[in-house]
Amino acid sequence: MWNMIWLFFHKLASPKHFYRISGLLIPWLAAITAILLVLGLYLGLFVAPPDYQQGESYRIIFVHVPSAWMSMFIYTFMAVLSAIYLIWNIKLADVMARSSAVLGASFTLLALATGSLWGKPMWGAWWVWDARLTSELILLFLYMGYIALVMAIEDVRTAARAGAVLILVGVVNIPIIHYSVEWWNTLHQGPTVTKLDKPSIHLSMLVPLLLMAGAFQFYYFTVVLMRARAELLDRERRSEWVRELMGR
Amino acid sequence: MSSGWQAFIALVKRDLLLAFRHRGELLNPLLFFMMVVTLFPLGVSPESSLLRTMAPGVIWIAALLAGLFSLESIFRSDFDDGALEQMVLSPHPLSLLVLAKVLAHWLVTGLPMLLMAPLLGMFLSLPAPGLVAMELTLLIGTPLLSLVGSIGVALTVGLRRGGVLLTLLVLPLYIPVLIFSTNAVSVAVAGLPIDGQVYFLLALLALAITLAPFATAAALRISLS
Numbered sequence: 152m153w154n155m156i157w158l159f160f161h162k163l164a165s166p167k168h169f170y171r172i173s174g175l176l177i178p179w180l181a182a183i184t185a186i187l188l189v190l191g192l193y194l195g196l197f198v199a200p201p202d203y204q205q206g207e208s209y210r211i212i213f214v215h216v217p218s219a220w221m222s223m224f225i226y227t228f229m230a231v232l233s234a235i236y237l238i239w240n241i242k243l244a245d246v247m248a249r250s251s252a253v254l255g256a257s258f259t260l261l262a263l264a265t266g267s268l269w270g271k272p273m274w275g276a277w278w279v280w281d282a283r284l285t286s287e288l289i290l291l292f293l294y295m296g297y298i299a300l301v302m303a304i305e306d307v308r309t310a311a312r313a314g315a316v317l318i319l320v321g322v323v324n325i326p327i328i329h330y331s332v333e334w335w336n337t338l339h340q341g342p343t344v345t346k347l348d349k350p351s352i353h354l355s356m357l358v359p360l361l362l363m364a365g366a367f368q369f370y371y372f373t374v375v376l377m378r379a380r381a382e383l384l385d386r387e388r389r390s391e392w393v394r395e396l397m398g399r
Numbered sequence: 400m401s402s403g404w405q406a407f408i409a410l411v412k413r414d415l416l417l418a419f420r421h422r423g424e425l426l427n428p429l430l431f432f433m434m435v436v437t438l439f440p441l442g443v444s445p446e447s448s449l450l451r452t453m454a455p456g457v458i459w460i461a462a463l464l465a466g467l468f469s470l471e472s473i474f475r476s477d478f479d480d481g482a483l484e485q486m487v488l489s490p491h492p493l494s495l496l497v498l499a500k501v502l503a504h505w506l507v508t509g510l511p512m513l514l515m516a517p518l519l520g521m522f523l524s525l526p527a528p529g530l531v532a533m534e535l536t537l538l539i540g541t542p543l544l545s546l547v548g549s550i551g552v553a554l555t556v557g558l559r560r561g562g563v564l565l566t567l568l569v570l571p572l573y574i575p576v577l578i579f580s581t582n583a584v585s586v587a588v589a590g591l592p593i594d595g596q597v598y599f600l601l602a603l604l605a606l607a608i609t610l611a612p613f614a615t616a617a618a619l620r621i622s623l624s
Contacts, residue, residue: 299564300554309622316617316621320550320614327575331578332578
């Protein structure tokens with residue numbers, strides 16, 4: 152049993168098999184994304200009641216919160232991939248990390264933009280130096296730093312290893328940055344979903360929020376696999392299987 | 400005395416000697432530090448009450464930038480003449496040698512800035528308790544910045560135009576130090592104890608001394624490969 156699982160992962164780590172398997176997965180992932188997105192948007196925009204304090208404008212959380220979650224998830228995921236790459240030297244881990252960076256940065260930007268749109272009616276300003284907004288902005292800087300570094304280094308292997316070290320340094324620093332910024336200034340509302348015993352968000356709002364979070368997650372997996380496939384084809388363009396695939 | 404320790408001392412001595420032979424360059428970060436601080440009263444307002452509230456942030460940001468720009472040179476000349484490769488090949492742990500280079504670098508740039516800060520504090524009419532807190536936070540904070548910055552320098556040393564990239568990589572990592580240090584100075588000006596902030600900075604310094612040299616060593620190996 153374990154042997155079969157190991158064999159599967161070994162095969163998956165080889166570019167050729169990854170290309171084939173991801174090609175099979177993408178349509179399914181895309182379909183799940185579409186279903187979750189339609190359901191989540193319908194429940195969130197039409198079914199969920201307006202908030203008793205914030206009225207209709209709270210509905211932006213159905214985009215804001217999932218994208219903020221994704222921005223943090225992707226950085227953590229990249230850190231795991233970077234560790235895998237540095238330890239076992241699996242090329243695919245770097246391909247995935249590199250393909251994730253732009254997506255992570257865009258989710259971070261989306262979280263910032265929606266937060267700013269929501270902040271205007273709520274706090275009366277487009278931007279306030281609130282702790283979580285600020286740490287989200289710093290997270291964007293960290294993503295940008297990674298992207299700038301891997302793009303500046305021409306040699307693919309050096310870029311991969313340097314980027315992996317940078318991501319790991321960043322992931323050690325993120326909690327420190329987050330808590331120091333939190334301590335520095337906070338205005339943001341406290342966590343409402345992660346309190347598992349008794350969430351202070353009503354079920355009619357929680358369900359669409361979680362559906363949207365699922366949709367964003369599957370969207371990420373769909374797009375990151377597509378990007379990774381393109382990146383793989385580019386890197387392996389001289390290998391036998393790519394030539395075969397392209398019919399040359 | 401172990402051979403690693405001997406190598407550590409020798410490398411510190413060598414770097415100090417090299418710095419001493421290029422005495423003219425030592426002054427540059429200090430002048431930069433001073434000029435950036437001078438720009439603020441000119442650019443914002445010479446009113447002393449306003450300057451006093453800005454002083455901790457202005458001095459710290461100027462120190463941070465001066466440190467960062469001078470840090471770029473820490474591995475540069477060794478990289479160019481191949482001495483860095485010899486260090487990587489040497490039998491001593493590279494992380495120890497990195498620590499020696501960072502220490503030498505701090506002695507020639509961080510320490511002079513520490514001596515200059517009271518003068519700049521007076522420029523910005525920072526009262527005496529603030530000056531003491533400023534010295535204390537700079538004493539703990541500048542080595543911390545050098546250690547964290549050395550990771551970024553090691554990652555970018557092989558690149559032709561690594562300078563701007565270095566600031567992009569390193570500045571986000573400097574934020575906690577900036578927050579705690581400037582807060583400590585402001586709090587000290589208000590006459591309150593600053594133990595909490597100082598302990599936090601010391602904790603960060605302990606973390607950086609133990610972890611950063613390994614990351615820098617790994618990054619140097621990558622840049623040289």
